[in-house]
Every structure is written in structure tokens, then in C-alpha cells.
Amino acid sequence: MDALAPAPAATLHGPSLRQRFAARGFDAVTLLVVPAAIFSLLLFVYPFAFGFILSFTPKAGGDWLANYRRFFSDAFLYDTIAKTLWLAVPVTLLNLLLAVPIAFRVRLMRHQRLLTTILVLPITLGTVLVAEGLLNYLGPQGWFNRTLMTIGLISEPLKLVHNYWGVFASLVITGFPFTFLLTLSYVTGIDPALEQAGATLGASSWQRFRYIYLPLLMPGFAITFCLSFVQAFSVFPSAVLLGAPAGPTRVISIAAYQAAFEEYDYSMASAVAMIMGFVQLGIVVAVLASRGLFYRGPASGAKG
Amino acid sequence: MIRDTTLAAKLWAVAIWAIVIFFVLNLFAMIGTVVTSSFATRWLGTWLPAGWTTRWYDSAWSEFQLGDVLLVTFQIVGAVVLISGILGVTAAYALARRDFMGKRLLVLLFLLPLLIPPITFGIPLATVLYQTGLAGTFWGVVAANLVPTVPFVILVMIPFIEQIDPKIEAAARVFGANTFKLFIHVLLPLLLPGILAALLLVLVRTIAMFELTFLVAGPTSQTLVVALYYAVFAAGVRAVQSIDAMAVIYMVTTLVWLIIALRFVNPTQIVTRAKQQPAH
Amino acid sequence: MTIALSQFEEVRLDRVSRDFGALNALRDVSLTIKRREFIALLGPSGCGKSTTLNCIAGLLPVTGGAIWLDNSRVDTLRPEERGFGMVFQNYALFPHLNVRQNIGFGLKMRGVPKAEIDRKVDEALGLVRLHGQENKLPGQLSGGQQQRVAIARAIVIEPPLVLMDEPLSNLDAKLRLEMRAEIRRIHNELGATTIYVTHDQDEALSLADRIVVLRDGVVRQVGTPKELYEEPAHLDVADFMGFRNKLRGRVVANESDRIILDVEGAKISGVAREGLSLGSAAYAAIRPDDLEVGEPGSNTLAVKVDTMEYRGREFVGTAHTAGGLDLVFRSHHAVEPGANIHLRAADERVLVFADAIRGRN
Numbered sequence: 001m002d003a004l005a006p007a008p009a010a011t012l013h014g015p016s017l018r019q020r021f022a023a024r025g026f027d028a029v030t031l032l033v034v035p036a037a038i039f040s041l042l043l044f045v046y047p048f049a050f051g052f053i054l055s056f057t058p059k060a061g062g063d064w065l066a067n068y069r070r071f072f073s074d075a076f077l078y079d080t081i082a083k084t085l086w087l088a089v090p091v092t093l094l095n096l097l098l099a100v101p102i103a104f105r106v107r108l109m110r111h112q113r114l115l116t117t118i119l120v121l122p123i124t125l126g127t128v129l130v131a132e133g134l135l136n137y138l139g140p141q142g143w144f145n146r147t148l149m150t151i152g153l154i155s156e157p158l159k160l161v162h163n164y165w166g167v168f169a170s171l172v173i174t175g176f177p178f179t180f181l182l183t184l185s186y187v188t189g190i191d192p193a194l195e196q197a198g199a200t201l202g203a204s205s206w207q208r209f210r211y212i213y214l215p216l217l218m219p220g221f222a223i224t225f226c227l228s229f230v231q232a233f234s235v236f237p238s239a240v241l242l243g244a245p246a247g248p249t250r251v252i253s254i255a256a257y258q259a260a261f262e263e264y265d266y267s268m269a270s271a272v273a274m275i276m277g278f279v280q281l282g283i284v285v286a287v288l289a290s291r292g293l294f295y296r297g298p299a300s301g302a303k304g
Numbered sequence: 305m306i307r308d309t310t311l312a313a314k315l316w317a318v319a320i321w322a323i324v325i326f327f328v329l330n331l332f333a334m335i336g337t338v339v340t341s342s343f344a345t346r347w348l349g350t351w352l353p354a355g356w357t358t359r360w361y362d363s364a365w366s367e368f369q370l371g372d373v374l375l376v377t378f379q380i381v382g383a384v385v386l387i388s389g390i391l392g393v394t395a396a397y398a399l400a401r402r403d404f405m406g407k408r409l410l411v412l413l414f415l416l417p418l419l420i421p422p423i424t425f426g427i428p429l430a431t432v433l434y435q436t437g438l439a440g441t442f443w444g445v446v447a448a449n450l451v452p453t454v455p456f457v458i459l460v461m462i463p464f465i466e467q468i469d470p471k472i473e474a475a476a477r478v479f480g481a482n483t484f485k486l487f488i489h490v491l492l493p494l495l496l497p498g499i500l501a502a503l504l505l506v507l508v509r510t511i512a513m514f515e516l517t518f519l520v521a522g523p524t525s526q527t528l529v530v531a532l533y534y535a536v537f538a539a540g541v542r543a544v545q546s547i548d549a550m551a552v553i554y555m556v557t558t559l560v561w562l563i564i565a566l567r568f569v570n571p572t573q574i575v576t577r578a579k580q581q582p583a584h
Numbered sequence: 585m586t587i588a589l590s591q592f593e594e595v596r597l598d599r600v601s602r603d604f605g606a607l608n609a610l611r612d613v614s615l616t617i618k619r620r621e622f623i624a625l626l627g628p629s630g631c632g633k634s635t636t637l638n639c640i641a642g643l644l645p646v647t648g649g650a651i652w653l654d655n656s657r658v659d660t661l662r663p664e665e666r667g668f669g670m671v672f673q674n675y676a677l678f679p680h681l682n683v684r685q686n687i688g689f690g691l692k693m694r695g696v697p698k699a700e701i702d703r704k705v706d707e708a709l710g711l712v713r714l715h716g717q718e719n720k721l722p723g724q725l726s727g728g729q730q731q732r733v734a735i736a737r738a739i740v741i742e743p744p745l746v747l748m749d750e751p752l753s754n755l756d757a758k759l760r761l762e763m764r765a766e767i768r769r770i771h772n773e774l775g776a777t778t779i780y781v782t783h784d785q786d787e788a789l790s791l792a793d794r795i796v797v798l799r800d801g802v803v804r805q806v807g808t809p810k811e812l813y814e815e816p817a818h819l820d821v822a823d824f825m826g827f828r829n830k831l832r833g834r835v836v837a838n839e840s841d842r843i844i845l846d847v848e849g850a851k852i853s854g855v856a857r858e859g860l861s862l863g864s865a866a867y868a869a870i871r872p873d874d875l876e877v878g879e880p881g882s883n884t885l886a887v888k889v890d891t892m893e894y895r896g897r898e899f900v901g902t903a904h905t906a907g908g909l910d911l912v913f914r915s916h917h918a919v920e921p922g923a924n925i926h927l928r929a930a931d932e933r934v935l936v937f938a939d940a941i942r943g944r945n
Binding site (some may be wrong): 027029030031032033036037039042043046049050051054098102105107115117120121122125126127129132134136137141142144146164169173181184185196209227230231236237240241253264269270272276277280303 | 320335338349395410420514531536545551555558559566571572
């Protein structure tokens with residue numbers, strides 16, 4: 001402290017509260033974030049924490065792990081993980097494998113907007129409507145089976161609803177556009193001059209994909225896979241409406257829903273939801289960790 | 305762009321277009337099935353129905369009390385759009401303009417509800433809402449729907465606000481505008497296109513949001529998509545055509561807003577704007 | 585130097601055309617490039633110079649005509665089969681590969697053994713003076729270094745032809761001069777054949793053996809820098825070569841090698857560069873350097889000075905005539921703005937062209 005001029009009280013005690021907050025970047029404008037943050041804490045973080053703790057206080061009594069022990073000892077419950085994975089993984093892989101070459105082709109199109117608009121339709125309409133539509137369309141008397149029979153590919157209608165394939169089809173109809181639009185945004189983000197440079201250096205179209213596009217796109221593909229997988233893993237209405245909800249498409253969200261709204265065991269339901277979250281998290285972490293192996297900088301040619 | 309002209313490349317291109325056409329064809333056929341059925345007198349075992357009628361729309365309207373359902377749907381959607389707009393835009397402004405301790409954590413917090421599927425966080429959320437007695441009520445449904453829409457508005461608006469030069473605001477202050485005037489005369493006009501786009505997308509997403517509404521809605525707070533789910537779930541109770549008529553009404557309500565939204569945003573944005581954020 | 589560029593005699597563009605829908609980006613461009621030549625394609629943006637380069641590289645298919653490398657036709661080949669080296673405007677370095685991998689990319693695609701790739705890449709690194717940087721990613725390099733990597737990557741595959749698309753346009757002024765010299769040095773050391781696209785006439789004049797001036801997809805003039813600078817064939821070429829003053833007038837006399845124009849009542853005589861008939865409209869083109877402040881007399885225009893800018897060694901002034909013609913001139917002495925002066929040009933320094941529109945195909 002300066003001995004010559006008597007310092008006012010505020011400086012004696014260091015900078016004011018307001019100044020200290022300002023130094024850390026908090027001022028009136030920053031406070032605008034508070035309502036949304038409180039809202040998010042109340043309706044997102046708190047329920048999650050609450051559900052997490054609730055899952056360790058079983059409704060039927062017993063020790064704190066009873067819910068989880070029950071889940072992993074009851075085949076009717078733990079099988080749902082395998083059944084969900086058995087739907088989600090193949091669908092996500094198929095969607096990604098289709099999306100990549102199509103995105104490469106569509107990138108060259110001048111009028112992409114018509115196609116992207118069409119593809120946005122099933123995403124906006126949502127799974128319930130797609131389930132209702134497919135129920136008729138893929139049914140034994142539906143146009144799909146009818147067409148196949150007319151052109152002579154099959155003689156008996158294929159059974160495509162109320163089983164695995166019904167849910168599979170609905171996940172492709174809503175999941176493929178999602179995967180495709182994400183992939184397209186990554187593919188178009190790469191400077192076309194890089195491919196041209198590759199071509200002048202003698203790389204064939206396959207080599208250009210293998211040595212230029214693929215390494216640059218791998219991180220984007222990993223994220224696309226994760227987001228698509230998480231969507232598919234949480235399949236719910238179409239598994240009930242289009243699938244066999246007591247059998248091969250009894251997915252994990254059905255188990256959680258039944259625990260909550262049929263048995264009214266919110267503790268068990270929370271436990272199932274937590275397990276669902278952890279499986280998703282596990283796969284996402286595994287995929288994103290392998291992303292560390294890839295190049296992650298800008299994909300637009302190097303400048304400056 | 306390099307276009308290959310070899311035979312193999314041409315075959316490859318043909319194969320890819322064949323897949324695209326197959327997909328789009330099936331998509332339209334699926335939607336066509338619903339529309340056709342809703343106008344069918346009787347449709348069993350033939351390519352096209354025996355006759356055409358619009359009476360299923362009348363019966364669906366009364367059987368499913370669609371008048372009430374639609375009213376509730378628009379009230380809920382309206383409340384969600386308004387509240388997520390206010391909460392989202394203010395928070396986005398703070399996040400775009402200021403750097404403060406814990407900002408990255410906060411952004412992550414806003415990102416999670418968009419990355420985690422609604423059914424995963426919906427169950428614990430529903431549990432809490434049932435315990436507080438909010439579940440089943442109008443405001444319970446609104447609150448649940450706000451969980452993903454507030455972050456959505458924030459993440460769409462942050463880049464939009466960032467591209468507006470802060471010097472414009474400084475200039476307005478120099479010329480004597482106070483915070484309120486600054487907001488009304490400078491920020492709002494500049495941000496309006498972004499806000500409009502974000503809110504239209506929120507609107508479309510909320511009409512179609514099944515899981516969260518389904519988990520917390522009561523009989524008087526159902527939206528159209530949940531009513532449709534129950535109708536399909538209880539198939540056999542009502543005529544198929546009646547359910548399809550309801551599905552068409554649902555499609556029309558969604559698509560009208562989608563078409564309006566597409567005047568302001570690129571279709572890819574519906575998927576990527578919010579989802580691409582973590583992908584640095 | 586063991587980077588041995590493939591041997592050939594000439595590259596020939598034979599009436600090459602390229603349409604984009606209804607737009608003719610290139611019309612009947614014919615050009616022969618000899619081995620070891622440094623050719624600059626010069627023109628304003630949109631003139632077709634980059635289109636020409638992309639057609640030669642194979643990145644754009646031609647819609648008419650043919651491109652020959654000696655006796656083999658190359659325009660039907662895919663870019664990867666042509667084997668020309670190309671340096672892109674924004675370098676287009678592969679951001680995920682380090683300098684060594686970027687330079688070795690073309691050799692790797694050709695299936696060259698690893699040891700030989702290493703040897704050739706080392707040599708190329710030496711040629712562009714980038715030793716010590718080989719393990720860096722492009723993002724870690726400065727603009728000039730990235731430029732060097734782009735050049736090394738193009739020449740290491742020993743191409744018969746090196747194509748450069750405005751390679752210096754992203755560099756600052758000082759670096760641009762430095763790299764200009766480097767590009768010429770590398771061209772000379774390798775004995776390469778280079779086609780260089782630019783919109784900067786200084787660059788073209790200082791680098792090229794021959795310059796091709798393009799406008800609206802048509803070749804306007806081909807010649808050595810000296811020919812273009814001293815004897816531009818058309819008004820637009822002259823404009824590009826620094827004839828900033830273009831005085832519109834009417835032909836009043838046409839004597840052997842001198843032609844006389846009436847410009848706002850003043851008689852201006854000059855050298856005719858295009859066929860002109862008596863009474864037709866024409867332009868007298870004069871460089872600012874060739875206008876001097878002087879007394880009233882022959883080949884003189886009376887003007888009023890508008891501005892005077894100090895440029896170190898001299899002044900640059902702008903002025904206008906009573907009829908509203910604007911002129912730019914240089915002077916060793918300051919003249920007060922507003923002063924009425926006379927500007928004179930020696931008649932052998934005045935070039936006379938037909939109306940700008942005529943002479944275009």
C-alpha cells in the first residue's frame with residue numbers, strides 16, 4: 001500500500017467484489033448465462049444425479065447394488081443390452097457404409113438441396129410416423145411385398161413387421177438420412193484442391209480416397225458413427241410398434257420404460273437408464289479414443 | 305472436381321444412384337401408403353383401395369379429440385419456443401461475447417442434452433417430475449421439452465452472434481444507446497434471422513419430440529405425436545384408416561413448419577448445426 | 585542434378601476450347617511450348633488463364649481441340665496419367681502429411697521403392713532449401729516454406745511440364761519477390777518446362793521467356809517480355825503493359841509509319857499498331873513515364889492538374905483535359921494542383937490502336 005495517499009477502504013481490502021469478478025470475466029453480460037445454466041442444472045444435471053442415487057436405493061429394499069445385481073442376473077433384463085447392440089451396431093455400420101460413397105457422389109451435384117430436403121423428411125416426421133407408415137408399407141399386403149411378388153423375386157410375402165427386420169428398416173429410414181447429412185457436411189468440408197493435387201501427382205481415384213480423403217475424414221466418421229450409434233441404441237417407439245417388444249426387439253429402453261411405468265419401480269428404471277447411458281458412453285469413448293490416432297487439424301489445405 | 309470416365313467408375317456411379325433412388329422411392333411409398341390408406345373406403349389385398357372417401361378425417365377428428373390435442377400441442381410448442389428463445393438467446397449472447405472461468409464446462413453441459421438420446425435422460429427426468437407433481441401437467445411437458453431445446457438454441461446462436469462485429473455494439477454505445485436501446489435497435493434486428501431460424505427448428509423438433517412428451521405427459525397434456533403413438537399402439541381398437549388420417553394430420557402440421565423453416569435454413573443444418581459443435 | 589525431367593520436344597495446344605454451359609471460357613486456344621521454356625499465361629481474372637492450366641493438367645476436360653505432348657495426345661488422359669507437376673494457388677498441401685510425406689506423395693503413388701523415394705525427396709528438399717523442416721506438418725510452416733514444399737512436391741515426380749497457378753498470390757510483397765527469384769532459379773537448375781499463370785504483369789515480365797496474354801478466353805498476343813512491353817498488339821494488351829493513358833480520337837492523317845489523331849482538337853501523332861483508315865475512331869496509348877511537362881507545341885495536350893503525389897524519386901500527377909479526358913503523368917518537379925500545364929509525348933512513344941472493341945474475335 002502506498003504510504004503517501006491514504007487509500008480508500010475498498011482498496012485497503014483489495015479490489016472490490018465486482019472488480020474481482022470482472023478479472024475472472026464475470027460482468028453483467030456474463031450473468032445473462034445464469035438463467036439457462038440454472039435451468040440446465042435443475043432439469044438435466046439434478047435429475048441425472050437424482051436418478052443415479054435413486055438407482056442405488058432399491059424400492060424392494062436390499063443392499064445398494066440390488067438393482068444392478070438383479071439386472072445382470074435376470075436374462076430377461078441383461079439380454080436387452082445384446083438385443084439393442086444387435087440392432088444398433090449393424091444398422092449404424094450399414095448407414096455409414098452407404099452414406100460415405102453417396103456423400104462423395106452428391107458432393108459433385110450442383111443441386112444438392114432437393115435431395116437433402118427429401119432426406120430431412122423422415123428425420124422431421126419422427127420415428128412414430130415412420131413406424132406407422134412401415135407397418136402398412138412393409139406388411140404382408142403392403143406395396144413392398146406386392147412389388148417383389150409382381151416382379152417375381154418372391155412367391156410368398158416376406159415377414160417384415162413385428163420382428164427384427166421391421167425395427168431394422170425403421171432405423172435405416174430415420175438413421176440413414178441423419179448419418180448421410182452429417183457425413184456430407186464433413187466431406188464437403190475438405191478442400192477439393194487437395195484431391196486435384198493428388199490427381200496431378202498420379203494418385204488414382206481409389207488412392208486419392210485411401211491416402212487423402214480417408215485420413216482427413218476419419219475423425220469426422222468416428223463422430224458420425226458415435227452420434228448415429230447413440231440414436232440407434234436408444235430406439236424406442238419403433239421397437240414397440242414395428243418389432244416384437246416381448247421377443248427379439250425387446251430393447252433396453254423398453255426394459256427401462258416397463259420398470260418405470262408398468263412396475264412403478266423408479267429405482268430400477270433409473271438403474272436401467274444408467275446402464276443404458278454407460279453402454280452408450282463406453283462405445284463412444286472407445287471410438288473417440290481411437291480417434292486420437294488420426295490427424296485432427298484443419299482439413300482445408302494448409303495456409304498461413 | 306474430378307470426374308472419372310472409365311467404365312468401372314460409371315458402373316459405380318450407377319450403383320450409388322440406384323441405392324439413393326431405392327431409398328427415396330421407399331420413403332415416398334411409405335408416406336404414400338399412409339396418405340392412400342387415410343382416403344380409402346376399404347383396402348385389403350389390392351394395389352389400390354376399393355374406393356375413396358374423406359370420412360376418416362371426420363371420424364379421426366372426433367374419435368381422437370384432435371381439436372383438443374392440436375390445441376394442447378400448439379400451446380405446448382408455443383411455450384417451448386418462447387421460453388427456449390428467451391433463455392437460449394441470452395445465454396448464447398453471454399457465451400459468444402465473454403470468456404470466463406468454467407465456460408468450457410458450461411458449453412459441455414449445454415451440449416450433453418443434445419448428444420444423449422432423450423430416452424436416456426428422460427427416465428430420470430420423468431422420475432423427478434413425478435415426484436414434484438409436475439408430470440402430467442402442461443408445464444411438466446413444457447419443462448421436459450425445454451431440456452434439449454434450450455441448448456439447441458444456444459448452440460445455433462453462438463456462431464451467429466460471434467459473426468456480428470462487437471464494434472457495432474461499441475459504436476452504438478458511443479452514440480449514446482443504453483443497454484435496452486442497444487438490444488432493441490441494434491442487436492435484435494441483426495440477430496433476428498438467426499433467432500427465427502433457431503426457433504423454427506425448435507418448433508419442428510418439439511412437434512415431433514415423442515420420447516420426452518410420452519414419458520411425462522398426462523391425458524390432458526398429450527401432444528399430437530403421443531396421441532398418434534397410443535392410437536397405433538392400440539391398433540385394432542380403431543379402423544386403420546382412421547389412424548392413418550390422424551397420421552396425415554400430424555404429417556401436415558409438421559411439414560408446414562418444416563417448409564417454412566427451410567426458407568430460412570439449409571436442410572443439412574437441421575442435423576449438423578447443433579451436432580457438429582463437438583467435432584473440432 | 586539427378587532429378588531428370590522427362591525428355592520431349594514440345595507441348596502443343598491445338599484449338600483448345602472449353603465451355604461452361606453457354607459460356608465459352610476458352611475459344612480455340614492454340615499454343616506451342618518448347619522444352620525448357622518458361623511460359624507465363626497473363627490476363628485479368630476471368631480471362632481463361634486458370635481454365636487453360638486446368639485443361640492442360642486434366643482437372644477440367646476440354647470441350648474442343650486437342651493437347652499434344654510431341655506425338656501423343658494427352659487431353660484424353662486422366663490427370664493422374666499425365667504426370668504433369670502442378671503448384672496450386674493455395675498450395676493444396678496435404679494437411680495430415682508432414683513435409684517429407686507431402687513431397688514423396690507422387691513417388692509413393694507410382695510405387696517407387698522407399699529408399700529411392702527418400703533419396704529423391706532429400707534431393708528435392710535441397711533444391712528448395714528446406715532441409716531440417718522435413719518432419720513438420722504444413723500447418724507449422726510459414727507461407728514461403730509451404731510454397732517451397734508445394735514446388736518440391738511438383739518437381740520431384742520429374743514431370744515433363746510444371747504447371748503453376750498464381751503460386752505467389754498468397755504471399756506478402758517482400759516474400760513474393762524472393763520466391764519469384766527462387767522459382768526462376770529452380771526452373772533453370774532443373775531445365776524444367778514451366779507454364780505459369782499470373783495476373784501480375786511484373787511477375788510475367790521478369791520470369792517468363794514468353795508471355796501469352798489472354799482475354800475473354802482468347803489469345804490476344806504471344807511474345808517475349810520485350811516484344812509485349814514495347815510492341816503490344818492490341819489496346820487491352822497495352823493497357824496491361826502499363827499504357828495507362830488511352831486518348832480517344834479520330835484518324836486525320838495516315839502517313840507511312842506515322843498516324844495522326846485528332847484528340848479534342850489537338851493533333852497527336854504516333855505509331856500505328858493496327859490497321860486504321862482515315863476518319864475512324866482510334867486510341868492513342870501513352871505510358872505515364874512518357875508524358876513530360878513542357879511548353880505548348882507539337883504532340884501536346886493542355887491539361888489542368890488535379891492531384892500531385894510524392895513518390896520518392898518523382899511525383900505522380902493526375903490531370904484532365906478541357907474535354908474531360910483523364911491523364912496520369914510523372915514529373916520530377918511538383919506542380920500545384922489546379923495549375924494549367926502542357927503534357928507532351930514523343931511521337932515514337934505513342935502507340936495508336938483501333939477502337940477497343942474491334943480486333944476481338
